[in-house]
Amino acid sequence: MNFMVDINIPAPAQTVAYQQPIMLVGSCFTEHIGNSLQEMKFEVMQNPNGILFDPQSVAASLVSYVQNKQYREEDLFLLNEVWQSWQHHSRFSGMNRTEVVQMINASQQAAHDFLKKAEWLVITLGSSFSYRTTETVPGEQRANAGPEGAVANCHRAPSQWFRKHMMTIEETKSVLDNALHQVRYFNPKIKTIFTISPVRHLRDGVIDNNRSKARLLEVVHHLVNKFDRLYYFPAYELVIDVLRDYRFYDIDMAHPNYPATQFVLEKFMTHFVDEPSQQLAAELRKLAVSRRHKPFHPHTEAHQKFLQSQLLKAQELQAQYPFLDLADELKFFSGKH
Template structure:
């Protein structure tokens, strides 16, 4: 007896290999995928602007990486005792203006260089709602706890979303012609918009993404949204806030991502790396025992063997840990 719907996930004609750099950008669900890939030792760079939710912010950030935009003091504002950028996540905010600019511009430079040689770009869209400053209609990526009356909430139309993403993709693919793009829509519910408006918002993202995927031959769609909403389809797969998918749900999504969007060699290597990663997290009750010493030696040898066999892996941290 089947207790959940099956889902057909077409495997792209080109799939991710460990040797291929991956840039990830977008909503908080981007970091679920990115952190997992990073833990498995894929070459990833995620969210150089920090978490971004709406298409306008994602598109603007991608263009800024192509152009290697360098921000100045005029791009910052002072609020809540720190300097901040409307285009960046709070992790770039700082009490010192120059430090904030250095953090932002260092990330810009790294993203520009990474995008030159990246083989994959993963874009996770979270919401069609965009917040605009009342004084100049500037779209903001983060409200930084500023007073609500500073902003106008705008539900982007399908045409608006398509325009900003299409234009940014044109520039990105011109900058790096070998790049391939994977779109996902975040299964995180933006419940502050209300259930009805959240569904309207997600529907617009899905419509535009499929239009773009059908337009460009190097664009693909990974159904993270459908895997959680339609396949798992149960609140037990959400965190206590009933908004964010929990660990079993994100693990389920990652399993399908690895199965359909990475090649056979990478899946085999990832399984071996996962064993090393799990062992690294092991907490010994009696670290002075001979049994624990043998455990460390065994995994030190396995990590060195895996590193020697696959030179593209970066396992030195694990080798040093087990060899201490």
């Protein structure tokens, strides 16, 4: 008997390969995939603004990379003793205003340069809900809010400062369509993969979470049918409809756990990555697992032989694939870490 629903995952006309730079933008699920690709030594840049959930924030960030938008100190606001940007994750916040602006602008410049050469753009949308500032926000904290006061991160500001807006299908189509046009004009060779995050936004309520995801799905499939070189990877369906069990969620019942994210990654590698790259990635994954090995007795002859065997594998891979950066692995297995 078959205890799982089968799902058809059509491979894109072109598949991902090594030496093809990949930019990933969007929700926290983006970083699960991005971190795994990074560990397998793909050339990756992920979330230059930090984690983003809604289409308005994702689209605005992409346009800012194309335009290489540079921020000023006046674009920041002081809240909870640190300088913040409404368009960036809290990892960009800090107590020194000048340093925060420099950090943001360095990330903008790096994103602009990377997007120009990228061959793949992976966009993961998490929610249709966009938070917009209201008139209750003090004047000095209104800096740099987007259209209609849209913010990418609320930075734990008072809840009365915001109104929660579920973007309509037409709004979502408009902002993403505009962003894709600008990205493609900036980098004509780029190919795009859309995914919908399987993370369940339970704080919105189960009903509104499903409405939110449904709008994202409708818009993404509209765009996939409209543009060439734009593909859909069903991360959402793989968790919600194939795994379909709370044992594949973390303790919060909202985030897919490690087995679930690995299941999704395996499907991505099988259907969206070419076969030679899959084979190389498997070898690099073994090397990464070996590097995480924690010996009980690191000075034994057995462990030293283990290190030597892994060093030899790393040296062989480096010689066979000169484009790989295995400096950290070579240093680690040679005992110089």
